Structures are given as C-alpha cells and as structure tokens.
Amino acid sequence: MVEPGNDPGRYSIDWRALFLDRSMLVMTALMFAGGVACWMLRGRDAFFDSFVSDLQTFLDVLPKMALAFVTAALAQRLVKREFIVRWLGDRSGFKGVAIATGVGIITPGGPMMSFPIVSAMANAGTGRAALIAYLTSWETLGFQRILAWEFPLMGVEYSMIRAIASIPLPFIAAWCSMQLPADPSPPEKADG
Amino acid sequence: MAALVILGGLAFILSIVALRRSPLLLADALRSALHRFIELAPRMAVAMLLAGFVGKLIPGELVGRFIGEKSGLWGIMIASIVGGFVPSGPILAFPVVVVLLASGAGLPQVVAFITAWSLLAFHRLIMYEAPIMGWRFAWQRIVSSLVLPPIAGVLTVVLMKAYYG
Numbered sequence: 236m237v238e239p240g241n242d243p244g245r246y247s248i249d250w251r252a253l254f255l256d257r258s259m260l261v262m263t264a265l266m267f268a269g270g271v272a273c274w275m276l277r278g279r280d281a282f283f284d285s286f287v288s289d290l291q292t293f294l295d296v297l298p299k300m301a302l303a304f305v306t307a308a309l310a311q312r313l314v315k316r317e318f319i320v321r322w323l324g325d326r327s328g329f330k331g332v333a334i335a336t337g338v339g340i341i342t343p344g345g346p347m348m349s350f351p352i353v354s355a356m357a358n359a360g361t362g363r364a365a366l367i368a369y370l371t372s373w374e375t376l377g378f379q380r381i382l383a384w385e386f387p388l389m390g391v392e393y394s395m396i397r398a399i400a401s402i403p404l405p406f407i408a409a410w411c412s413m414q415l416p417a418d419p420s421p422p423e424k425a426d427g
Numbered sequence: 428m429a430a431l432v433i434l435g436g437l438a439f440i441l442s443i444v445a446l447r448r449s450p451l452l453l454a455d456a457l458r459s460a461l462h463r464f465i466e467l468a469p470r471m472a473v474a475m476l477l478a479g480f481v482g483k484l485i486p487g488e489l490v491g492r493f494i495g496e497k498s499g500l501w502g503i504m505i506a507s508i509v510g511g512f513v514p515s516g517p518i519l520a521f522p523v524v525v526v527l528l529a530s531g532a533g534l535p536q537v538v539a540f541i542t543a544w545s546l547l548a549f550h551r552l553i554m555y556e557a558p559i560m561g562w563r564f565a566w567q568r569i570v571s572s573l574v575l576p577p578i579a580g581v582l583t584v585v586l587m588k589a590y591y592g
Binding site: 258259262263265266269270272273276277281282284285286288289290292293296297298299300301302303304305306307308309310311312313346347350351353354357363366367370371374375380382383384385386387388389390391392393396397399400401403404407408409411412415418 | 429430431433434435437438441442444445448452453455456457459460463464467468469470471472473474475476477478479480481482483484517519521522524525528534538541542545546548551554555556559560563564567568570571572574575578579580582583586587590
C-alpha cells in the first residue's frame with residue numbers, strides 16, 4: 236500500500252500508477268467478476284440493489300475520509316518521530332509497557348512510520364515486552380486507523396466499543412512475551 | 428453524523444495548530460491529504476462494490492450461522508482465525524467487515540475478526556516487520572498476540588451486556 240503522506244517530495248498525481256497498479260487491477264477484475272456472478276446467480280434486482288446501496292455508502296463515507304486524511308496528514312507533521320522514540324527510551328517493566336501503549340495510540344502514519352520507530356526504540360534499549368506492547372497498541376488502538384477507517388465506515392459507537400475492548404490487549408501481549416524464553420543477546424534485531 | 432462532527436472538529440483544531448506553527452506546514456499537509464484522497468477514493472469505490480457483490484453471493488444464513496450474534500464463543504474463534512488470514516490493507520478489509528455486519532455477523536465476532544486482521548496482517552509482516560525487526564522478533568510478537576482476538580471478542584460481549592443491558 237502506498238503512503239504518499241510519508242513522502243513529502245511526491246505530489247504530482249501519476250494517473251497511470253493510480254489505475255494501473257496491480258492491486259487495483261486485481262480488485263477491479265474481481266469486482267467485475269463479482270458483479271457478473273451476482274447478476275447471473277441472484278438476478279438483476281439483487282445486482283442493482285447491491286450497486287446502489289454500495290454507491291450510497293461510498294458517497295456517505297467520502298467526506299469523512301477526506302476529513303480523516305487531513306487530520307492524519309497534519310498529525311504526521313505535528314508528531315515527530317524523534318519525540319516518540321525519546322519518550323519511551325529504555326524504560327521497561329509495567330511502566331514501560333504502559334507508556335509504550337500510550338505512545339502506540341498516538342503514533343500517526345502507516346507501517347512506514349511505526350516500524351522505523353520500533354527499530355530505533357530497540358536500538359535505544361527498549362525491552363522486548365515494551366516493543367511488543369507498542370506494536371500491539373499501534374495496531375489495535377492507533378488513533379489514525381480509527382479516525383481514517385473505522386469512524387467513516389463503521390460509525391463512532393462501534394469504534395468506541397472495539398477500542399475499549401482493546402485497551403487490555405497490549406498489556407496481555409506484553410505479559411505473554413515475557414513468558415517466552417529470553418533472547419540470547421537482547422535486544423535482538425536485524426541489521427539493515 | 429457523530430463521525431463527521433468529530434473528524435471535522437479534529438481537522439479544524441489541528442489545522443489551527445499547524446497554521447500557527449507555519450502556513451507552509453498546513454499547505455503541505457493539505458496537499459498530501461488531497462493526493463492520498465485522490466489515490467484512495469477510486470480504490471475504495473471498487474472495494475465497496477466488490478465486497479457488496481460478494482455479500483450478495485454469500486448466503487446470509489451462512490454468515491449468521493458461523494459468526495452471527497448467537498454463534499457465541501465458537502463464532503468468535505472462527506472470526507479470529509479467518510481474520511488472521513485476510514491478506515489486504517484497510518481498503519478491502521473494512522468494506523468486507525461492513526458487508527459481514529450487514530449479512531448478520533455479530534459485533535463481538537466482527538471485533539475478533541478486525542483484531543486478528545490488524546495484528547497478523549500478513550502483507551505488513553513480510554514487507555515491514557520481518558525485514559526491519561528480523562523474523563525472531565516477528566514470531567515472538569505473533570505468538571504473544573495469538574490469544575488477543577478471542578479476548579477482544581469476549582470483552583466486547585461483556586461491554587455490550589453492560590452498555591445495552
């Protein structure tokens with residue numbers, strides 16, 4: 236998935252890349268196949284019923300997505316990577332896990348932002364449990380995903396229930412990771 | 428409606444903060460947001476239509492039987508396993524979830540599905556996590572995360588009982 240928000244140098248719109256990208260072509264082909272199958276197996280009415288209601292949902296979601304992208308782009312520019320790494324530092328134990336969870340929630344951007352942060356944290360001496368708590372928090376509680384995808388598509392109520400149910404998850408993941416055998420030379424990390 | 432108000436409010440507040448720091452920062456952010464929007468909107472339309480057609484093709488009673496509100500813990504387990512194998516980004520995953528909900532999937536099951544998808548996302552594992560952190564760390568994280576989707580599903584049941592009675 237492309238994340239142009241993380242690439243400040245690229246603003247001209249490449250229309251070819253936009254429509255001829257492989258995942259887009261595969262999805263479009265599947266969509267046509269699905270449409271034909273729907274028309275033939277479920278009938279004309281089912282086809283148009285699905286088509287119209289999906290377009291309505293799409294138009295409903297569109298302005299929310301636009302606002303969410305503005306919020307995300309601003310957050311990515313206002314929350315600095317160095318700030319996040321420095322905040323967590325080499326803390327470990329319950330406090331480290333709790334801080335890692337909080338930092339994971341506010342980390343904006345996609346995997347291009349979060350994984351370099353995890354790598355830098357590991358270099359700064361953050362323990363394995365805190366790193367795992369951080370990633371779990373970013374993946375399940377990250378505000379950007381909630382704003383950009385869940386609010387527009389699923390609604391606020393659903394998003395809140397899922398988020399509240401997910402608050403314990405980073406702590407449970409950190410606890411589970413503490414039960415795993417210790418690394419031979421912690422913290423283990425890959426070069427390059 | 429609530430989503431629109433919250434998103435609009437946040438975008439407005441952050442715009443003011445950015446504007447006070449530097450108008451260039453705001454312009455840069457708006458341009459990149461526009462780029463991302465133009466890039467994602469057509470994909471979103473295709474993904475939603477695709478998910479909708481698939482939803483029509485899959486019999487509703489099948490969704491209801493396996494991951495419906497009444498499927499309970501079994502449904503949560505099934506949703507956790509299926510969600511872990513969804514190999515796509517949010518563009519396709521969320522429209523699929525919308526269709527699942529419309530075809531009779533239960534909320535706790537859907538929460539387990541999304542949690543499994545977001546924790547195990549296979550494409551992210553291969554493209555980012557393993558190359559940057561190494562396979563050893565990636566496996567340790569995944570093993571530590573295996574129990575989380577069912578826990579999130581069960582907690583949703585508890586929350587719904589408390590909230591809706």
